[in-house]
Amino acid sequence: MKSRAPQLFEAAARAWRTLLAASLLAGLGACTTQSVTSGGTPIDTSLTAQGQDSRAMFLILHYTVANLPQSLKILTGPRVSVHYVLSDETPPRIFRLVDESQRAWHSGASAWKGHRLLNASSIGIEIVHPGFKLGPDKQRIYLPFPQTQMDALVPLVRDIVARHQIKPERILGHGEVTPSYKEDPGPTFPWKLLADRGVTPPWPDATQVGLLKAYYEAQLPDATWFQERLAQHGYAVERTGTWDKQSERVMMNFQMRYRPADYGGQPDAECAALLHVLTKPTAAPLNGRTSSTGLY
Ligand SMILES: [Zn+2]
Numbered sequence: 001m002k003s004r005a006p007q008l009f010e011a012a013a014r015a016w017r018t019l020l021a022a023s024l025l026a027g028l029g030a031c032t033t034q035s036v037t038s039g040g041t042p043i044d045t046s047l048t049a050q051g052q053d054s055r056a057m058f059l060i061l062h063y064t065v066a067n068l069p070q071s072l073k074i075l076t077g078p079r080v081s082v083h084y085v086l087s088d089e090t091p092p093r094i095f096r097l098v099d100e101s102q103r104a105w106h107s108g109a110s111a112w113k114g115h116r117l118l119n120a121s122s123i124g125i126e127i128v129h130p131g132f133k134l135g136p137d138k139q140r141i142y143l144p145f146p147q148t149q150m151d152a153l154v155p156l157v158r159d160i161v162a163r164h165q166i167k168p169e170r171i172l173g174h175g176e177v178t179p180s181y182k183e184d185p186g187p188t189f190p191w192k193l194l195a196d197r198g199v200t201p202p203w204p205d206a207t208q209v210g211l212l213k214a215y216y217e218a219q220l221p222d223a224t225w226f227q228e229r230l231a232q233h234g235y236a237v238e239r240t241g242t243w244d245k246q247s248e249r250v251m252m253n254f255q256m257r258y259r260p261a262d263y264g265g266q267p268d269a270e271c272a273a274l275l276h277v278l279t280k281p282t283a284a285p286l287n288g289r290t291s292s293t294g295l296y
Contacts, residue, residue, distance in 0.1 A: 054164035056100065057115070058122035059157060060107050062174045063129035063184045071128055072097075082106040082124040084156065092152040100163070110177035111236035112170070118177055123160050127153065131186060142188045150190060157199055168201050169234075175253040179235060180246060183253060187260035204258070204277040212273035223247065226267045229275040230254060243267065 035043045064071040081104045085095040098104040106124035132140040175183040195203040223243045237250045248265035255263035
């Protein structure tokens with residue numbers, strides 16, 4: 001008895017150590033292999049790559065034309081969808097219809113700076129807004145956006161772009177990325193307000209635009225120049241060298257954002273000046289001189 005007790009104790013201690021080691025290994029296994037394929041192969045998720053970012057690179061703004069109940073019905077149906085709907089109520093409500101990690105179907109055959117089919121790489125916001133009404137001569141009269149709605153939109157945009165690190169220059173209107181048949185959010189959308197609040201890039205400097213406008217009034221660039229500059233800014237426009245329908249649609253959307261007082265789609269000196277500043281934002285003001293090196 002005297003010699004057997006230590007042996008039993010040793011055996012019990014060995015068994016306990018073995019059990020402890022096995023459970024630790026099992027526990028470690030549970031940490032490093034968190035899932036298994038349907039074929040039984042484990043997937044180890046213990047490592048994370050530094051080289052990754054959000055799939056959302058663009059934020060696209062729309063207006064619905066339809067009222068809130070109709071918009072929600074359409075946007076929860078099988079054909080089109082969007083991540084967020086901003087209501088026109090007071091105070092506004094925000095509906096999230098599609099999780100930000102999922103693709104929503106809102107931007108169609110869109111393109112910007114060589115990126116195409118932006119549904120896969122964008123977050124969409126539909127603003128409940130009628131767009132326009134028809135005047136006595138059947139002309140479109142675009143309606144203003146309520147301030148309360150814009151005050152709700154700005155923080156929502158800020159939150160989304162912060163979460164996904166979306167660049168300010170990639171906050172765009174539907175018409176800008178699909179100019180051939182869209183023009184929302186239209187010429188009354190307060191793009192300058194978004195710029196002034198630091199959400200989108202700084203608004204083109206008025207003094208610089210004024211100087212350049214005077215220069216371009218004396219010598220209006222040709223269609224190729226405008227097409228090149230519009231494409232450089234980001235619009236999908238063909239360089240045909242003639243002011244055709246597609247150029248007009250792109251210019252109309254450009255004007256709706258940057259020069260909403262006249263969005264007829266024709267090139268003019270003010271648009272040349274705006275495009276000059278937007279595509280060459282670091283260019284020094286001309287100081288009244290018409291330098292051949294400063295303008296191209
Ligand atoms: Zn739209």
